[in-house]
Amino acid sequence: MPGLTLNRHTPDEARKITPELTAVYAEVYDVPPYVGDPFFSVEVFEQRLTAAFDMKGFEVVTARLATGALVGYVHGVTLTRDRAWWISVEDILPDDAKRAADRGGIFWLRELMVLPEHGNQGIGRALHDEMVKGRSESWTALTCITDNEPARSAYPRWGYEVVPRQIKHAEESPVYDPMLLGPQSDR
Numbered sequence: 717m718p719g720l721t722l723n724r725h726t727p728d729e730a731r732k733i734t735p736e737l738t739a740v741y742a743e744v745y746d747v748p749p750y751v752g753d754p755f756f757s758v759e760v761f762e763q764r765l766t767a768a769f770d771m772k773g774f775e776v777v778t779a780r781l782a783t784g785a786l787v788g789y790v791h792g793v794t795l796t797r798d799r800a801w802w803i804s805v806e807d808i809l810p811d812d813a814k815r816a817a818d819r820g821g822i823f824w825l826r827e828l829m830v831l832p833e834h835g836n837q838g839i840g841r842a843l844h845d846e847m848v849k850g851r852s853e854s855w856t857a858l859t860c861i862t863d864n865e866p867a868r869s870a871y872p873r874w875g876y877e878v879v880p881r882q883i884k885h886a887e888e889s890p891v892y893d894p895m896l897l898g899p900q901s902d903r
């Protein structure tokens with residue numbers, strides 16, 4: 717997309733732009749069914765985000781317009797095998813994915829978001845691809861709310877395999893589909 721700049725950020729850089737990252741979340745998630753749900757509150761998001769800064773492999777990729785305005789971002793960490801959601805599906809995962817997790821070879825894509833007024837212009841896909849191609853891990857894992865469109869349908873088109881067991885991140889969270897993107901020959 718002309719005029720769009722994608723930039724990778726370390727945890728320290730992300731710390732400095734936390735208010736901007738939080739403001740984008742606040743706008744993206746200010747819609748049903750998220751608005752008013754404490755699990756998706758801006759405060760809880762900011763706690764999750766800032767806690768992630770200290771996790772192994774944290775990185776954020778931002779998308780900015782020529783004006784400098786932040787219109788979206790993606791962030792994630794290196795997946796560790798002690799994650800409750802991973803443990804809850806591990807018995808049905810392919811062996812090569814389990815081996816990749818053992819050696820820290822899976823990137824856990826935790827959040828991808830684009831401001832609604834800039835949606836459906838390829839920014840989400842561009843952010844995703846930029847993040848994944850720059851990671852040292854050869855696999856990517858994510859969890860997507862089962863009825864969250866257009867994301868839920870897009871990921872399989874981007875090559876993700878849906879793990880056939882739904883998970884929750886907390887008692888009060890919605891239901892998510894875990895998905896895995898295996899090593900791609902063209903990246």
Ligand SMILES: CC(C)(COP(=O)(O)OP(=O)(O)OC[C@H]1O[C@@H](n2cnc3c(N)ncnc32)[C@H](O)[C@@H]1OP(=O)(O)O)[C@@H](O)C(=O)NCCC(=O)NCCS
Nearest residue numbers: 828829830835836837838839840841859860866867870873
């Ligand atoms: C999911 C999200 C990041 C996509 O961002 P985006 O900039 O619109 O993404 P793109 O323009 O690259 O479109 C991604 C795919 O969704 C499709 N899509 C996007 N908006 C759509 C819409 N309104 N209706 C139908 N399809 C749509 C596109 O056609 C595209 O499909 P393709 O890649 O197979 O061609 C954005 O909708 C968003 O922020 N949603 C709220 C937060 C969220 O759900 N994040 C994902 C958490 S798992």
